[in-house]
Amino acid sequence: MGLREGGSVVVMARLPPRDGLARARRAARFLALLVFAISLTWPARATPPLHLSVETHQLPNGLRVILAPDPSLADATVIVRYGVGSADDPKGKEGLAHMIEHLMFMGSKHVARDELLQRMLQAGAANLNAFTSLDDTRYIETVTAEQLPLVFWLESDRLGFAAGSMDQATVDRERAILADEIRSRTYDTVLGAVGGVVRSQIFPTWHPYRHGLDTSALGNITLADVRAFMRTWYTPSNVTLIVAGHLDPAATLALADRYFGDLPGPAPPTRPALPEWQAPDARLEMAAGVSRDVVQVLWRAPPLGLPDDLALDLASLILTDSRGRLQRELVSRGLAVQVAAQEQSMVNASVFGIVALVGDGVDPGRVADTILGVVADLAASLTAEECDRARAEAMDRDLLRLETSLGRATWLVTRPDRPLGVSEHQAVQFADVQRAVRATLLPHGRAVVVVRRDGRAPARGVVRWQQELPR
């Protein structure tokens, strides 16, 4: 069956019994042609959309397979996405999802410790890595099509049989390495832990995104916790296997069926629906071990993929690309050294943030006021030229991401329902940006945080003190 979406077609087919595979492949090829035909109907634009076919299948055990073949690429990227992330960490066990990501490289029933990495590298795997976000966990490798059987063998073994292979000594060692990673990634960066503290101002205490990146709960994680979490979440029906690049779709689907098709596992739990909530209105000042004073302003924004989420991508460019309003008002006038805005898109709620590194001798309060003034004025004074420029930039970025098999697989992992090669930003109009700014970048329900440099903080980015300011 075909699901019409955004002018293209996403092929959705539950993988039939083996004797029906050929029929399903014929159907998939037909639908891929249909994708091509329908894509031709997109209106003309400066850079035309690409016509990249995508097949989506589902194995009997619930595992989804997404294939994006393109013989012009030299390699293929595999992403195994588990629908579990840091937001699913049990209370008091923060860091568990991330620790499991590490442990998944430590061997499984038929793959000895170190063997997975050694075999992947022997196969010439590039981009070999894994990531844990709030929403999901991803395992990534880029290889030639000839190496896909090996990659599927390794990935299926750790999906099916890693939990039983874990031991306490490995958990203890990875706990120390994870603490090192958090220190590297969190404390020893420009803003350090300040980013997490600021984000926590937007989400209520019960919200799973309030999760902080620190090491305090790592000591609570036991081997039993690891196994229980994996048995709950590391189950085929919670996995999407994405392969993009130089591949034969029929052969790759058969390989996926061979290696992943019989892995058993219960359905993952349904994440509880979150109650409605309003972002609190916060104005804070804090002192931290940062290299210079920082001003951050954050708003709660619409979830990933909603129209206003896309429109706010354009708003961020209008504010801070090289010709952006805040570049003119802050950087060109010497009030800030750097300024950046970003719509950080997430499944439950996004965050629209602006961060400015304050110039020498400048009052951070003045920088905060300038940011708030520019944002307050944005919807009313928005110009069509700004929108056109931002849309073209966003579309160019979308196009550049698709040059590689990794870029395509990443595109599909974030939003598998989104047509591959068709920039959704193309459809965002002036009125959409205006509406999104008016609905989201409000003068209330936002966190305004001034971070003052404090050399006495015990580590870079660690907050020494903070206080609420009058709103």
Next chain:
Amino acid sequence: MRATPWLVSLLVLGGCAASAPHPADAPAPHCPTEDAPFRTTAPQVPEDAAPARVAFDTFTLANGLTVVVVPRRSFPVVSAQLVIDVSGASADDIGGRRAFMAGRVYVTPPEGATGIVVACGVPTCTVTATAPSDELSKVLGGIARLVLPANLPRDVFEGRFAAAARLFEMSGSDPSLAVGRNVRALMFGYRHEYGESTATRRPTGDEVRAFRDRALVPRASTLVLAGDVSVDDARTAVTGALAAWPDVAPVTIRPEPPPPPAGPHVVVFPARNLAQLQGLVAARGPRATDPDAPAFRVLAELLGGSQASEAFRRAREEQGAAYAVGANIGWLPDTSFLFVRGAFDDSRVTEGMKALLDSIASMRDVGPSDADLDRARHTLLGRWRTMTGTATGLATTFAVAPSLGLPLDHVQDVPAQVTAVTREQVRAAAQRYLAPDALRIVFVGEAAYLLDAGRLGFGWPAQTNGFGEPQP
């Protein structure tokens, strides 16, 4: 899941067997295969074919600008990289400070020119842009705007000059930059062009103007266009955009070849507020044109290029002493340097650094195993395939060759060179370049810990600042 012998499961779940009859239109039940042969034994996969040769063409404009075109027409993107060899114009330009200032004042686009990235220092200024191929003329126009002579209004010049000077001074306290600067200072001496020093007086505006006029010239430049562009279209577009770049004779002074490292063996830069301690072992290496350069490249890969490398294995997998462990090579026109580094908790730094040194000693004393060498070669080839699979990667690969004295054809030879490296060559490279006396160690981290130097166990260190200059 409980382990079930495969044969037993076949007997118990007879309907799973391939030969077992079942209704034609009923779903074929999947057999549990936990211990099936295809699970217990890794699939045999063929060796990858050697990476394909990369077709390219070159031409030269009347003003001396060398243009390299690498057509890759399968995706509508084009990457442009302009590399200007500025080392010839900066014989006394310690650390490329004039190049840096000229880059910030003249070349860094203050507004517009989205997507163009500029980096200036010694030995090169590099201008990079990747864009949809139908924007090629826009990209080249942006580059032309950056390099063609411009009479900047005095206030604009002064404003940018002051900002660049501030940025340079401030960067002295940045721990992430301090690591690299201290390595260069140890390798080449902080007074050499390849070092960086605040001791050199700040160049004047006139010196920066003169530097720009002498250095940013077409005859010292190579422009690479890679991606969705034909040679004919490239010729037309480049001529339209850059033929007006005046043909000024480039200055031919080269930095003196750097002397052997003569400074301290261990230095510490006590930074503030770092949660981790950065430790690094470095040594000088061959020129990119030397016969043992391929072996040196493989040696770096074996030491810390991947998650299966020797230093990674020892420091992280065996000791759990660090999350981030790696190795890399910095190539310069007439030399190179290799470094192996890790980021450690204070309490693990000594054992972590010993693991890095042990990994180097192992390459020197024993050399790599056949399996490790083979894996390193495959890893490098896989990375090469990925790198040359994009317009930006292709452009970078071709653009760096001239500044290192390598012919453009060299790009074609890299995979074969890597494949031909032997264990003996790797060991010989380790013995030649990574002898104990040649190694230098840099620590950057929390002052309170580092200044109690006896704790480190690597001899009494010299103290430096963020630029690698000795401190009292």
